[in-house]
Amino acid sequence: MLFAAIISLTLLGTALGLLLGVAARYLKVEGNPLVAEIEQLLPGSQCGQCGYPGCTGAAQALADGGAAVTLCPPGGIALAQALAAKLGVDADLSGVEDKGPMIAEVKEEICIGCTRCFKICPTDAIMGAAQQIHVVFREACTACGKCVDVCPTESVTLQPIPVTLQSWYWNKPILGSAA
Template sequence: MAEFIAQQPLLAALLALAGLGLPFGALLGYAAVRFRTEGNPIVDQINGILPQTQCGQCGYPGCRPYAEAIAAGEAEINQCPPGGEAGIQALADLLDVEPLPLDAEHGEESERKVAYIREDECIGCTKCVQACPVDAILGAAKQMHTVIASECTGCDLCVEPCPVDCIDMLPAATGLGAWHWELPQLASRNVEIIATDANPKQAAA
């Protein structure tokens, strides 16, 4: 067997690599399990307070990176305009620090908005689709685009790339007035009124 392997240098090299790789692989696997670290729970809690607009106004590429920066002491809690004063207060309570006024350098607090594409003016360039951080815009090249209002976070990152300026940021509908329920459809117009639905005096008669 040894003579056969000696006559096959390529096979000998492969066997040598396998012999070295197996123990090192086992060692790395053990180290990965033995020294595994769980995610920082405070980051998850901070991220849960942030509005998840992924707008980047805080100076970070998304809410999660901003949460990590806050947890690491690299960012203040007042850099998120969409979260506003309520968000700052919630972060201050969580971290047991004094609340700070919203940093105007990162923007101003405003009502939540939703992007609206004037579809008759859309040229189908897909630039807004590429800019949307939450995939809330539907559309293909040279086809009309539209916004999924329920998914839009109001980050307005789609507005600037639009070459024909056909995207408006409109106030998001809130409250019960924005809800719509389907009314029950009667099977027939000739509906018989049962005794319990009739006037009590008529029912008694």
């Protein structure tokens, strides 16, 4: 009786162990799929403002739980909310200083045409040539700020995107303390 139990448990253990071993080999997952999914959400401009080496590094840190969902300044509140939903955590948005969407702007009077900003721009949003005034394509600029850092004359600054009739909308109603 005792032997029967030992034999059956041993067989069961061996069979299941083999099954798991085979499964581990053939159903292996390369890397953490979450990292790729998070990277899809990030801007991809590799600006490094979060302190990680590019968006892949930031995605890795987010997946490991080592970084807050509010780490990406160009992404703003919208990205923080998307990341929180993806990771299933509550986003603490109180710390996010959402200055609203920004874009880089070249002050033409002091641009010397050094080409540094257009060479470093991760999204090819700056157009220029040596000794020529540079300009920013609003639609392509993510306001990562890399150009601001390299500009030798402080001619590039980040400015809020001007509100147009197409982008304007009602502000949130503020109710008195009574309501």
